[in-house]
Structure formats: structure tokens, C-alpha cells
Amino acid sequence: MAHKHERSLSRRTAVQVLFAWEMRKSTEEGKKLEVTPDSLMENGELDLIEGPMDDYAQMLIHGVMNNIDEIDERLSNLSKNWSIDRMSLVDLNIIRVAIFEMLHVDDVPVSVTIDEAVELAKGFGGAESHKFVNGILGAIAQGIEGEEA
Secondary structure, three states, X not given: OOOHHHHHXXXXXXXXXXXXXXXXXXXXXXXXXOOOHHHHHHOOOOOOOXXXXXXXXXXXXXXXXXXXXXXXXXXXXXXXXXXXXXXXXXXXXXXXXXXXXXXXXXXXXXXXXXXHHHHHHHHHOOOOHXXXXXXXXXHHHHHHXXXXX
16 A cells, blocks of 8 residues: 555645646637647646656546546535536545545545545645535535445
């Protein structure tokens, strides 16, 4: 099992790639080219400050992309008064990575996933992002626990 720091770095990298993808796909050129996280990485359009992409980061990125409809539906159902379109792209992608990890990565406790997401929100998000991320993910976790009961 990877050390906490390695997976923390992987989560940070995944959030950065997904954020860059969201930003790039919203441009006119990005819409025409059907930009994906993979195309950004393959074309060298990402300058990841913290180093090379590892397997866990790639798994998170592909996991979010392959499950984005399910993830966004859960998020939309939970945040009826705050649409996904109104969320900051940083917060949204932190939450997406965490929801994917909670649903599909069995060897990471939900509490660790939430703690890691809150730390990412403190580092990347606005002044209140960590509270927003914590609240959303806490509710998601309760919903998942209810499904498993």
C-alpha cells in the first residue's frame, strides 16, 4: 500500500488535471477539439509542478471521467439549492475525485478520503471551500452508508 504522502500527491495531481481539463474544454478551441484529460497529458499541455503522473493519479482521473455522470448525479441530487454549474471548478473537481474514491476504492476509508479532500480544498480553494467540501462529502458518505445498510 502506498504511503499517505504518495496518495495525497496523486489526489492533488488528479484534481489539477481535472481542473485543467475543465478550463481547457470551456474554450472555443477546446470545444472543437473535444479535449480530454488524456489529450492534455499526451500533448504536453499540463505542467504538473509536483512531478510525473503516477498510477494512482491516473486511476483517479480515468475513474472520474468514466463515472462522471454517476458522480455528478449524486452531487446534483444532494445539492439541490447549489447547482454544479455554480460550484467553483476547484471545489467541484476535489469533490468528484473524493466521490469516486468513496464509491470505487475499497482500500481507502471514507474518513481518509474526506480528510484528504478537505486538505486539498484548504490548499486550492477559497476561504470557505474546505467547509463546503466537508459538508457535501459528509452528506455523500451518509448516503453511501444508507445504501449499504
